Amino acid sequence: MIFLFLTSGLFLGWSLGANDASNIFGSAVGSKMVSFIKAAALSAAFVILGSVAQGSGATETLSKLGAVDAIAGAFTVALSAALTVFLMTKYALPVSTSQAIVGAIIGWNLYTGNPTDFSSLWKIVLTWFLCPLLSALFSIISYLLFKYLVKKIKPHLLSLDNFLRISLIVVGSFGAYSLGANNIANVMGVFVTAISLPSIDFGIISLSGPQQLFLVGGIAISSGIITYSKKTMMTVGNSIMELSSEMALIVVLAHSIVLFVFSSSSLNNLLTYIGLPNIPMVPVSSTQAIVGAIIGIGLLKGGRDIKFSILGEIVLGWVSTPVIACIIVLFSLFFVNNVFKQNVSAKDFGKNQKNTLNINNQIDTFKNKNTETENNENTYYKAIDTFHKNDTLIITLIKNKNEIDK
Amino acid sequence: MLSFFRTVRNIISQIDEYYNCIDQGNLVFEEGISCYITGNYNIFSEKIKKIEILESTADNLRRMIDSTLYEKSLLPQHRSDILRLLDLSDNTLNMIKAFLINLEIEHPDIPDDIKSLFLELSAKTKLCVEAFACSARSYFRDFNALKEKLHRIYFYEKECDVIGLKIKKLIFNTLHIELSQKSQLRYFVNYIENISDSAEDVADVLAILAIKRDV
Numbered sequence: 018m019i020f021l022f023l024t025s026g027l028f029l030g031w032s033l034g035a036n037d038a039s040n041i042f043g044s045a046v047g048s049k050m051v052s053f054i055k056a057a058a059l060s061a062a063f064v065i066l067g068s069v070a071q072g073s074g075a076t077e078t079l080s081k082l083g084a085v086d087a088i089a090g091a092f093t094v095a096l097s098a099a100l101t102v103f104l105m106t107k108y109a110l111p112v113s114t115s116q117a118i119v120g121a122i123i124g125w126n127l128y129t130g131n132p133t134d135f136s137s138l139w140k141i142v143l144t145w146f147l148c149p150l151l152s153a154l155f156s157i158i159s160y161l162l163f164k165y166l167v168k169k170i171k172p173h174l175l176s177l178d179n180f181l182r183i184s185l186i187v188v189g190s191f192g193a194y195s196l197g198a199n200n201i202a203n204v205m206g207v208f209v210t211a212i213s214l215p216s217i218d219f220g221i222i223s224l225s226g227p228q229q230l231f232l233v234g235g236i237a238i239s240s241g242i243i244t245y246s247k248k249t250m251m252t253v254g255n256s257i258m259e260l261s262s263e264m265a266l267i268v269v270l271a272h273s274i275v276l277f278v279f280s281s282s283s284l285n286n287l288l289t290y291i292g293l294p295n296i297p298m299v300p301v302s303s304t305q306a307i308v309g310a311i312i313g314i315g316l317l318k319g320g321r322d323i324k325f326s327i328l329g330e331i332v333l334g335w336v337s338t339p340v341i342a343c344i345i346v347l348f349s350l351f352f353v354n355n356v357f358k359q360n361v362s363a364k365d366f367g368k369n370q371k372n373t374l375n376i377n378n379q380i381d382t383f384k385n386k387n388t389e390t391e392n393n394e395n396t397y398y399k400a401i402d403t404f405h406k407n408d409t410l411i412i413t414l415i416k417n418k419n420e421i422d423k
Numbered sequence: 424m425l426s427f428f429r430t431v432r433n434i435i436s437q438i439d440e441y442y443n444c445i446d447q448g449n450l451v452f453e454e455g456i457s458c459y460i461t462g463n464y465n466i467f468s469e470k471i472k473k474i475e476i477l478e479s480t481a482d483n484l485r486r487m488i489d490s491t492l493y494e495k496s497l498l499p500q501h502r503s504d505i506l507r508l509l510d511l512s513d514n515t516l517n518m519i520k521a522f523l524i525n526l527e528i529e530h531p532d533i534p535d536d537i538k539s540l541f542l543e544l545s546a547k548t549k550l551c552v553e554a555f556a557c558s559a560r561s562y563f564r565d566f567n568a569l570k571e572k573l574h575r576i577y578f579y580e581k582e583c584d585v586i587g588l589k590i591k592k593l594i595f596n597t598l599h600i601e602l603s604q605k606s607q608l609r610y611f612v613n614y615i616e617n618i619s620d621s622a623e624d625v626a627d628v629l630a631i632l633a634i635k636r637d638v
Contacts, residue, residue, distance in 0.1 A: 174563045175438075
């Protein structure tokens with residue numbers, strides 16, 4: 018049953034993999050520096066690794082924005098985000114999965130009456146601006162450094178080609194890792210607060226509940242990369258600017274660094290340790306990071322060949338994507354809640370059920386026959402709170418013999 | 424992975440060897456003309472044999488480089504430019520070989536009045552070809568120095584044109600020889616000028632490649 022609800026997230030993951038893999042290996046595969054099979058295999062492996070190892074950082078920020086606490090609600094939010102991405106892609110409008118999911122979560126907050134954490138929202142919106150700017154800055158620095166090193170070392174053209182080939186593979190793998198670490202929050206973030214899974218211990222490693230969801234989401238992204246990204250990789254348009262292999266390496270490196278910076282909890286801990294302010298861990302748009310990096314290099318080369326109209330389209334996307342996602346989710350939640358009679362929020366539990374057990378007043382004490390005190394007396398517990406989650410009744414008990422005796 | 428490194432090393436040495444052949448062919452060209460003009464026909468024949476071996480070696484190396492670049496998918500963005508560069512370089516060596524062979528076959532009688540100018544023309548042509556071989560190596564090894572070396576090719580090519588014109592004027596205006604002999608001498612002067620012109624073609628291609636390679 019849980020898997021059925023996860024399908025919307027898995028579909029979102031699959032489409033993310035199908036589209037965003039070209040940002041990482043597109044230039045390398047398109048220019049035949051790296052074969053598609055190698056690129057797909059590395060992307061798939063490192064996306065899963067990044068998702069499981071570092072997916073929690075960005076997920077936490079999304080959860081602060083709105084903790085979707087019912088699985089049907091999570092399903093609807095993810096499905097609405099996926100529909101937004103699908104519709105905008107169909108009409109060739111620029112769209113970011115990160116922005117779609119944020120809009121959908123805010124829509125869920127509005128529908129369920131949950132307050133939106135505006136400080137988290139402000140952090141997220143700020144990163145939408147920071148992402149392409151930082152990417153441009155990193156690409157400019159990397160480009161100047163690369164140019165200086167080539168001038169100094171004077172490698173043979175073939176040695177440089179060899180170096181680029183290997184570097185594209187290494188940096189691409191890092192990019193895939195960062196993509197998984199940062200964007201898994203878009204795919205599985207809404208399910209983390211809605212589904213509670215027990216940890217699985219494999220001996221050497223153990224996977225917590227959220228990590229298991231990230232693993233499933235990572236596999237969905239990887240399947241998108243393997244099954245559908247070839248076309249986008251092979252025909253990756255130089256829609257903004259013509260890229261040489263050297264520029265492609267720099268662009269992918271800048272993009273990977275930005276995604277890593279916005280998802281690395283280890284980096285954040287290091288910054289806290291040395292007394293620097295934290296970087297918000299937020300899912301950011303992979304495509305916009307690439308665009309920022311390309312524009313950075315383009316500006317350094319004079320800005321003649323850049324199609325600046327694409328910048329306008331990106332800014333339009335920042336506004337339209339969350340709004341469209343919000344509208345779609347509001348309608349979808351209403352539909353799911355009232356037509357399919359599914360609880361889209363924890364507050365809904367009990368409303369749609371004909372037979373509800375209200376135990377707070379009826380059953381105060383539980384006699385535990387398995388424990389005995391020193392005086393061979395049974396231990397008694399009192400119910401102080403109940404909570405219904407995923408067809409499970411959870412009762413919080415306290416041992417209070419004195420209270421019970423009274 | 425290791426075999427890939429070995430392939431790259433091999434092809435680098437093949438490219439170096441290829442341009443060594445062109446350099447040596449260039450030296451043989453100047454020595455060959457000098458031997459012919461001074462009447463050392465035995466040594467001249469040896470030079471022809473040497474240029475044939477060098478030209479054949481260069482052809483084989485060019486073919487090996489071409490096939491390796493395609494088979495191993497090396498330098499995908501620069502491959503067509505590099506193959507064109509190698510083709511034009513080979514063209515120059517072919518012209519040197521053809522010139523020396525024609526010189527042996529037709530055995531023109533070069534008057535004493537223009538012998539020194541012929542030697543001067545061959546020396547400038549040799550410098551022109553030397554400059555182009557050096558620039559071609561720069562394209563692979565020291566790209567930033569390439570633009571500085573290209574101007575030498577244009578300079579020597581102009582010098583060759585000036586000397587060639589001087590020789591032709593002397594042949595037709597001053598020398599009292601048969602018209603057929605004048606035509607034959609003019610043909611050989613034009614042929615030497617064509618060698619420096621082909622070096623200029625390589626320089627033009629290298630100038631475009633320099634712009635394309637600028638990251």
